[in-house]
Amino acid sequence: MAVKKTKPAASTEAAPEPAGRVDLGLLDGLLGYRLRRAQLAVFQDFMTAMKDYDLRPAQFSVLAIIEANPGLKQSRVSEALGINRANFVALLDELEQRKLARRAAAAGDRRSNALYLTPKGESFLKEAYRHLLQQHERRIEAVLGSADKHLLLSLLDRLTAL
Amino acid sequence: MAVKKTKPAASTEAAPEPAGRVDLGLLDGLLGYRLRRAQLAVFQDFMTAMKDYDLRPAQFSVLAIIEANPGLKQSRVSEALGINRANFVALLDELEQRKLARRAAAAGDRRSNALYLTPKGESFLKEAYRHLLQQHERRIEAVLGSADKHLLLSLLDRLTAL
Numbered sequence A, B: 001m002a003v004k005k006t007k008p009a010a011s012t013e014a015a016p017e018p019a020g021r022v023d024l025g026l027l028d029g030l031l032g033y034r035l036r037r038a039q040l041a042v043f044q045d046f047m048t049a050m051k052d053y054d055l056r057p058a059q060f061s062v063l064a065i066i067e068a069n070p071g072l073k074q075s076r077v078s079e080a081l082g083i084n085r086a087n088f089v090a091l092l093d094e095l096e097q098r099k100l101a102r103r104a105a106a107a108g109d110r111r112s113n114a115l116y117l118t119p120k121g122e123s124f125l126k127e128a129y130r131h132l133l134q135q136h137e138r139r140i141e142a143v144l145g146s147a148d149k150h151l152l153l154s155l156l157d158r159l160t161a162l
Helices: A025-029 A031-049 A057-068 A074-081 A085-097 A119-144 A146-160 B025-029 B031-049 B057-068 B074-081 B085-097 B119-144 B146-160
Strands: A101-106 A109-117 B101-106 B109-117
Touching (some): A025 A031, A031 A057, A031 A119, A031 B146, A057 A074, A074 A085, A119 B146, B025 B031, B057 B119, B119 B146
């Protein structure tokens, strides 16, 4: 496997050299690696589209799950998204501080909170989603085309069932 | 607990029910979310296959990049993989403790280390990779078929160029 040498970096120029010039070696043959690169690129595009909303993918996910399942327990929301408990608590604290979501006592379970969007959270999420469709999803469709996008979705779903 | 059905299911393409039948709401319409679910499933399968090797995807990536680019600077390896500095240092410490990789002074740059695999690291990586192909990649091919796997790879690469 060839080592693609890059230029020695000029000491004052801290500009990162493009990742493409590093030889990927064995990684290139692994589907998981290629999947991860694509996912990172799509999340980066998501964040660009959501810059004015100050919303990361994980935050959007939590708002969307709460909207679709009002009153769902905190533990079930974090499970559904595969976010660990510590990260989830911090994430929810921030959404509460921004008055987008709120915790309430869950019926019959003192140790767990039920989650709801605030009215502000509801309209914020709707607006952010509309913006996402117009910017982010539209860019993806421009790159893939509608038919290939649907093809990709069905291939991804087969992997999710792995 | 409110368990809502998601979209009316097209019975031929029945997607797995994510984490206990929580309604995905707006998430279901976002390609990034579906991509993330698939990536997590594939990484989970990777970890299952690598259990005896005690190797996570990020660790494997670092070993593979070092193998293909011996002597590459630490900062360039972390950049190429998009791993932040703090996480990368911890990850590398562990690989050094296991005697799989080593840091050496980089020529002309005292502040940065050049990275190499140890002989043990070289053979460990080769063996782990062979096992990955036999288990993990073979399972993926069994699910997708060879033609659809290649189709998926080309679709993913178009997204990576987003």
